[in-house]
Amino acid sequence: MTSNTKNLPVAVIGAGPIGLSAAANLMDVGLTPIIFESGNRAGANLAQWGHVRMFSPWSYNMDPVAISLLEKKGWTAPALTEFPTGRQLLERYVLPLASHEAIAPHLHLNTRVEAVSRQHHDILRNAERPLTPFVVRTSNAEGERDILVQAVIDASGTYQTPNWLGAHGIPAVGERAASQSITYGVPDILGAAGEQFAGKSVLVVGGGHSAFNALQDLVKLSDHSEGMRILWGVRGSSVSNIVRSPENDELQERRRLEIYIQTLLTEGKIEVFTDIAIENIRSENGKLFVQSRSGQLPPVDQLIAATGFRPDLALLSELRTSLDPATESPAGLGPLIDPNLHTCGSVPEHGSAELSHPEPGLYIVGIKSYGRAPTFLLKTGYRQVKSVTKALANPKDIDRPATERTTPCDALAANGPCAQ
Ligand SMILES: Cc1cc2nc3c(=O)[nH]c(=O)nc-3n(C[C@H](O)[C@H](O)[C@H](O)COP(=O)(O)OP(=O)(O)OC[C@H]3O[C@@H](n4cnc5c(N)ncnc54)[C@H](O)[C@@H]3O)c2cc1C
Incomplete structure (x- = not known):
C-alpha cells in the first residue's frame, strides 16, 4: 500500500x-x-x-x-x-x-x-x-x-466452470454438441431437476462425493419412478474402497454417505463401469452413446458429469x-x-x-x-x-x-x- x-x-x-x-x-x-x-x-x-x-x-x-x-x-x-x-x-x-x-x-x-x-x-x-x-x-x-x-x-x-467429461481434460469429441443431455455439477434430482431424470437411464461420471450425492438421489428417485437404470462410470479399476474416511472422522456425514453408497452397490441398485476414459459422446434419436477407452457404454438418456x-x-x-x-x-x-x-x-x-x-x-x-x-x-x-x-x-x-x-x-x- x-x-x-x-x-x-x-x-x-x-x-x-x-x-x-x-x-x-x-x-x-x-x-x-x-x-x-x-x-x-x-x-x-x-x-x-x-x-x-x-x-x-x-x-x-x-x-x-x-x-x-x-x-x-x-x-x-x-x-x-x-x-x-x-x-x-x-x-x-x-x-x-x-x-x-x-x-x-x-x-x-x-x-x-x-x-x-x-x-x-x-x-x-x-x-x-x-x-x-x-x-x-x-x-x-x-x-x-x-x-x-x-x-x-x-x-x-x-x-x-466445471471440468469436461473428456478423458484428455478437453471436451470429448461430440461433448459440446451433446451438452443438452449432460448436466454438470450436482443437479437437484429430488427437487427441481426431478422430471429430467424420472424414468430415465442415467450415467453418472466421477469418483468423488458429488457423484455419490447424485447416485444417492437417483436411487431415491427410482423408488417411486419406474424403469430407471442407474449407471456409474469411474476412472479407477475398482470401487471397492469407497469407504475411505476413518471411523472417527469429524466429517461424519462424508462417512455416512460412503457407507450408504457401498450398501447400494451391494444391493445391486447401481451398475458400475470401471476404467472409464471418455473419448467420444454421440447423441442419436434421444440416446447418448459414450465411447470409452475400455469400450462402448450402454446407451443412456442423461449424463451427469460430477467430474469437478x-x-x-x-x-x-x-x-x-x-x-x-x-x-x-x-x-x-x-x-x-x-x-x-x-x-x-x-x-x-x-x-x-x-x-x-x-x-x-x-x-x-x-x-x-x-x-x-x-x-x-x-x-x-x-x-x-x-x-x-x-x-x-x-x-x-x-x-x-x-x-x-x-x-x-x-x-x-x-x-x-x-x-x-
Ligand atoms: C456440492 C458441493 C459440496 C461441498 N461441500 C462442502 C463441505 O461439506 N464442506 C466444505 O468445507 N466445503 C464444501 N464444498 C467446497 C466449498 O467449500 C464450496 O464450494 C464453497 O462454496 C466455496 O466458497 P467460495 O466462497 O470460495 O466460492 P463460491 O461459494 O463458489 O462463491 C463464489 C462467488 O463468486 C461469484 N462470482 C463468480 N464469478 C464472478 C465474477 N466474475 N464477478 C463477480 N462475482 C463472481 C459467484 O456468483 C459466487 O457467489 C462443497 C462444494 C460443492 C460444489
Missing part, C-alpha cells in the same frame, strides 16, 4: 462464504472492502447445490470474525455439531452476513467483474507498477465501469500471476495440495506467503485458490483470508511459508481432513 492507493478500497470478487469472510476480515484490520457479486444474491453458487448435505459440521463452516459481527446484531449460531445443507448454510449464515449493516453498503449484486489490471499499465509495463492502483472492470445492467482499488482478493469460486471444477483465470490475465502448472493454484500453494503428491489428503495451514503473486496486492482465495485440486474446505478458506487481510493491512506481516512451519501430514489434525 502506498500514498497513491492507501485511501482506496480493496476489491473482493465474489460474495460466496469466502468473499464475505474476506470483507469482514478487511474491516477487522481497518480496510474498506468493495464486493462484487455477479449473482442476484450473495452465495449464488452455493444456491446451485443447496439441496446437498454438507459433510463438514457448522463448526467448520463459519468464520469466527464473521460470527462476532453477526452476534453483535442478535444472530444466534446454529448447533455447531450439526451438518447443514448448502441451503441452510446460505440462509442461516451467508445471507445474514451479506445483509449485515457493516457489509451490505459495500456489496454490489448483479455486478460481474470482467477483468482486472493496473491503471495505465498493461502486463508488460514495470514503471511504478506496485505503486499503481488496480483497475476493476465491472459490468451490470447500467453498463461497464472501471473502479480503482488498492488490492484485489479474488474469491470468485469455480462452480461456474476448474478456475476461470481469464479475468486475471492482464496481471502478473504465478500459478502451479498442474493444479492452477497459486504457485506457493500448488505443491502442498497437489493430489499427485499428497495421498494422505491433508493440507497444511497456509496463508499470505503461499498465496502471493509477483503482482503485489493480488490474492486468489477460497475454492478458486485450489485450482483443480479437489480438497478445499471452508475452514481452510477462512484461515486464508485472515492471513491475507493481515498482510494487506501491513505488507511486512506476511506469514512465514507453511513449509517452514509444518509438513503436510503433521498439519492434518490442525486443518481437518480433505473434502470432496
Whole structure:
C-alpha cells in the first residue's frame, strides 16, 4: 500500500462464504472492502447445490470474525455439531452476513467483474507498477465501469466452470454438441431437476462425493419412478474402497454417505463401469452413446458429469500471476495440495506467503485458490483470508511459508481432513 492507493478500497470478487469472510476480515484490520457479486444474491453458487448435505459440521463452516459481527446484531449460531445443507448454510449464515449493516453498503449484486489490471499499465509495463492502483472492470445492467482499488482478493469460486467429461481434460469429441443431455455439477434430482431424470437411464461420471450425492438421489428417485437404470462410470479399476474416511472422522456425514453408497452397490441398485476414459459422446434419436477407452457404454438418456471444477483465470490475465502448472493454484500453494503428491489428503495451514503473486496486492482465495485440486474446505478458506487481510493491512506481516512451519501430514489434525 502506498500514498497513491492507501485511501482506496480493496476489491473482493465474489460474495460466496469466502468473499464475505474476506470483507469482514478487511474491516477487522481497518480496510474498506468493495464486493462484487455477479449473482442476484450473495452465495449464488452455493444456491446451485443447496439441496446437498454438507459433510463438514457448522463448526467448520463459519468464520469466527464473521460470527462476532453477526452476534453483535442478535444472530444466534446454529448447533455447531450439526451438518447443514448448502441451503441452510446460505440462509442461516451467508445471507445474514451479506445483509449485515457493516457489509451490505459495500456489496454490489448483479455486478460481474470482467477483468482486472493496473491503471495505465498493461502486463508488460514495470514503471511504478506496485505503486499503481488496480483497475476493476465491472459490468451490470447500467453498463461497464472501471473502479480503482488498492488490492484485489479474488474469491470468485469455480462452480461456474466445471471440468469436461473428456478423458484428455478437453471436451470429448461430440461433448459440446451433446451438452443438452449432460448436466454438470450436482443437479437437484429430488427437487427441481426431478422430471429430467424420472424414468430415465442415467450415467453418472466421477469418483468423488458429488457423484455419490447424485447416485444417492437417483436411487431415491427410482423408488417411486419406474424403469430407471442407474449407471456409474469411474476412472479407477475398482470401487471397492469407497469407504475411505476413518471411523472417527469429524466429517461424519462424508462417512455416512460412503457407507450408504457401498450398501447400494451391494444391493445391486447401481451398475458400475470401471476404467472409464471418455473419448467420444454421440447423441442419436434421444440416446447418448459414450465411447470409452475400455469400450462402448450402454446407451443412456442423461449424463451427469460430477467430474469437478476448474478456475476461470481469464479475468486475471492482464496481471502478473504465478500459478502451479498442474493444479492452477497459486504457485506457493500448488505443491502442498497437489493430489499427485499428497495421498494422505491433508493440507497444511497456509496463508499470505503461499498465496502471493509477483503482482503485489493480488490474492486468489477460497475454492478458486485450489485450482483443480479437489480438497478445499471452508475452514481452510477462512484461515486464508485472515492471513491475507493481515498482510494487506501491513505488507511486512506476511506469514512465514507453511513449509517452514509444518509438513503436510503433521498439519492434518490442525486443518481437518480433505473434502470432496
Ligand atoms: C456440492 C458441493 C459440496 C461441498 N461441500 C462442502 C463441505 O461439506 N464442506 C466444505 O468445507 N466445503 C464444501 N464444498 C467446497 C466449498 O467449500 C464450496 O464450494 C464453497 O462454496 C466455496 O466458497 P467460495 O466462497 O470460495 O466460492 P463460491 O461459494 O463458489 O462463491 C463464489 C462467488 O463468486 C461469484 N462470482 C463468480 N464469478 C464472478 C465474477 N466474475 N464477478 C463477480 N462475482 C463472481 C459467484 O456468483 C459466487 O457467489 C462443497 C462444494 C460443492 C460444489
